Amino acid sequence: MAGDLTGARRGAVAIVGAGYAGMAAAVALAERGFALEVFEAGPVPGGRARRVSPHGRVLDNGQHLLVGAYHELLRLMHAVGVPASAVLRLPLELRYAQGFALRALPLPAPLGVLGGLLLARGVPFGERIGALRFMRAMRRQGFRVAEDCSVGALLRQHRQNGRLGHYFWAPLCVAALNVAPVRASANAFLAVLRDALDGPSGSSDLVLPRVDLSRLFPEPAAAYLRARGHAVRLRATVRDLAALRARFARVVVAVGPHQLKALVPALALETSYEPIVTVYLQYPERVRLARPMLGLDRGLVQWVFDRGLLAAEHGRLACVISARGAHQRLAHDALAERCAREIGDAFPQLPPVLWWQVIAEKRATAACVPGAPRPATRTALEGVYLAGDYTDPEYPPTLEAAVRSGLRAAQAVAEDAGSVQA
Numbered sequence: 001m002a003g004d005l006t007g008a009r010r011g012a013v014a015i016v017g018a019g020y021a022g023m024a025a026a027v028a029l030a031e032r033g034f035a036l037e038v039f040e041a042g043p044v045p046g047g048r049a050r051r052v053s054p055h056g057r058v059l060d061n062g063q064h065l066l067v068g069a070y071h072e073l074l075r076l077m078h079a080v081g082v083p084a085s086a087v088l089r090l091p092l093e094l095r096y097a098q099g100f101a102l103r104a105l106p107l108p109a110p111l112g113v114l115g116g117l118l119l120a121r122g123v124p125f126g127e128r129i130g131a132l133r134f135m136r137a138m139r140r141q142g143f144r145v146a147e148d149c150s151v152g153a154l155l156r157q158h159r160q161n162g163r164l165g166h167y168f169w170a171p172l173c174v175a176a177l178n179v180a181p182v183r184a185s186a187n188a189f190l191a192v193l194r195d196a197l198d199g200p201s202g203s204s205d206l207v208l209p210r211v212d213l214s215r216l217f218p219e220p221a222a223a224y225l226r227a228r229g230h231a232v233r234l235r236a237t238v239r240d241l242a243a244l245r246a247r248f249a250r251v252v253v254a255v256g257p258h259q260l261k262a263l264v265p266a267l268a269l270e271t272s273y274e275p276i277v278t279v280y281l282q283y284p285e286r287v288r289l290a291r292p293m294l295g296l297d298r299g300l301v302q303w304v305f306d307r308g309l310l311a312a313e314h315g316r317l318a319c320v321i322s323a324r325g326a327h328q329r330l331a332h333d334a335l336a337e338r339c340a341r342e343i344g345d346a347f348p349q350l351p352p353v354l355w356w357q358v359i360a361e362k363r364a365t366a367a368c369v370p371g372a373p374r375p376a377t378r379t380a381l382e383g384v385y386l387a388g389d390y391t392d393p394e395y396p397p398t399l400e401a402a403v404r405s406g407l408r409a410a411q412a413v414a415e416d417a418g419s420v421q422a
Helices: 020-031 071-079 111-118 125-140 151-157 163-177 186-197 218-227 241-247 257-263 307-311 332-346 399-421
Strands: 009-016 036-039 087-090 093-095 101-103 206-209 231-233 248-253 273-282 293-295 303-306 316-322 355-366 384-386
Touching: 009 020, 009 241, 020 036, 020 071, 020 218, 020 399, 036 218, 071 218, 071 399, 093 163, 093 293, 101 111, 111 125, 125 163, 125 186, 151 163, 151 186, 163 186, 206 307, 218 231, 241 248, 248 399, 273 332, 303 307, 307 316, 316 332, 332 355, 384 399
Parallel strands: 009 036, 009 248, 036 231, 248 384
Antiparallel strands: 087 206, 093 101, 273 316, 273 355, 293 303, 303 316
């Protein structure tokens, strides 16, 4: 393999992209003793989950939620020195401003989640019993359907499209897959149910970031690498992959799928994308919600996060709208006004908004639909590997999927380097 890379640094690896996938690959390779350099086009690491500073205000380019089942991400965060205080970890509890509440019971897994479903408020008892039957049926078939279909079709087949579907299954689908149930992949959704709702104790916990998304993992990972003599180069756009391959024995390409066409035309994908819009509303500092995270179901806003309770950004609410929809046709000022009105309807007597900021990540994720391309880690280009949330063979495009993909890329590099050395 190395014979075609004349002049390459033997054993050295280049990582293109300092998002969660690229930094996971870099940390794993550093732990294996590889020399490496990371190249990131942006000013801060994080990729599509990073810190931004519009008008001098430090914000995230989207509000993210982790769960306890994100074992690889949480493990790597610990490995690079992220303190436990960087997240708020709570037992699974989903509450809406009106009409629905579910909280996992303090019982061994998976009884805690099943008991929470059985006692959920705001849905008929028969639907709660039906949810337990649905989970039992999914467990019997290994949380997988033989022929992938939409989540909507799966829920209809098992009579889970009533009020519990409205308040729980459909929002869980949109939150995890960033696709509406009518289009989302049932098998990707079932992988989430398997790991989060039917996994070991703590898997269903909500893990809410208390620091910005760059500080949550990518920046500590960069510090970890630099402390060990590796280079992490920001504002370093890679435009010529061939030149990079001439300098390094192996290259891990950890960029978004829409960037492959320009960087590696031979690996370009035909795929569609789903957006995530976060609308930040700044109220006077005294404003706070009853919980760090509450659901809404009567308009565009799906979830609202109290940034004051999470990150001491007092009076700041983050309204999240995942997946494509009518909101994309609204100008930013109209969208902010609409979100403020919905928040005001849900929480009467709020004072006027002081300022707002709309952050629209138009290609937040590749569409997680049946038949979506999921390219392999090893590519047809010798010494070139792919990493990114869109490459996971079963998971939806989450931060955990991104980290797993980076670890797979590191493993493939290590295996191939071992075979060359042999």
